[in-house]
Amino acid sequence: MNTTSFLLLRLAIGASMFGHGLVRLPKLHGFSNWMVGTFEKSMLPKAMVTPFSYLLPIAEFTIGLLLISGLFTKPALIGGGLVMIILIFGSCMIENWEILPSQLIHAAFFAVLLQFAANNTYSLDKLFFNK
Helix, strand or coil: CCHHHHHHHHHHHHHHHHHHHHHHHHHHHHHHHHHHHHCCCCCCCHHHHHHHHHHHHHHHHHHHHHHHHCCCHHHHHHHHHHHHHHHHHHHHHCCCHHHHHHHHHHHHHHHHHHHCHHHCCCCHHHHHHCC
């Protein structure tokens, strides 16, 4: 993968995560209520779903911002991959099979970018840490 391709993919997945978080943050309580309601009949306890529902938009926003800026890229990619794994598991718990392809595509982007992180030339990581 060349540096321009890496940049385009990093910006694309970063914009997706950033956008997901950005639109949810102003309506955080409503988003949390929606998510808790969605998982009401799942085997996951409300005590587990509620904190995650508040953390998810913050994680999405932060991971997206880091990826767009190219700052702490590797930890952001790992964090994004972990978020996707949790979301995939949650989707399975409520049998929402329609959303899985999108989540798996996101997970694949994180994995591919992590594999080619050496090509992260256009980034704040390169500027500040020469990484």
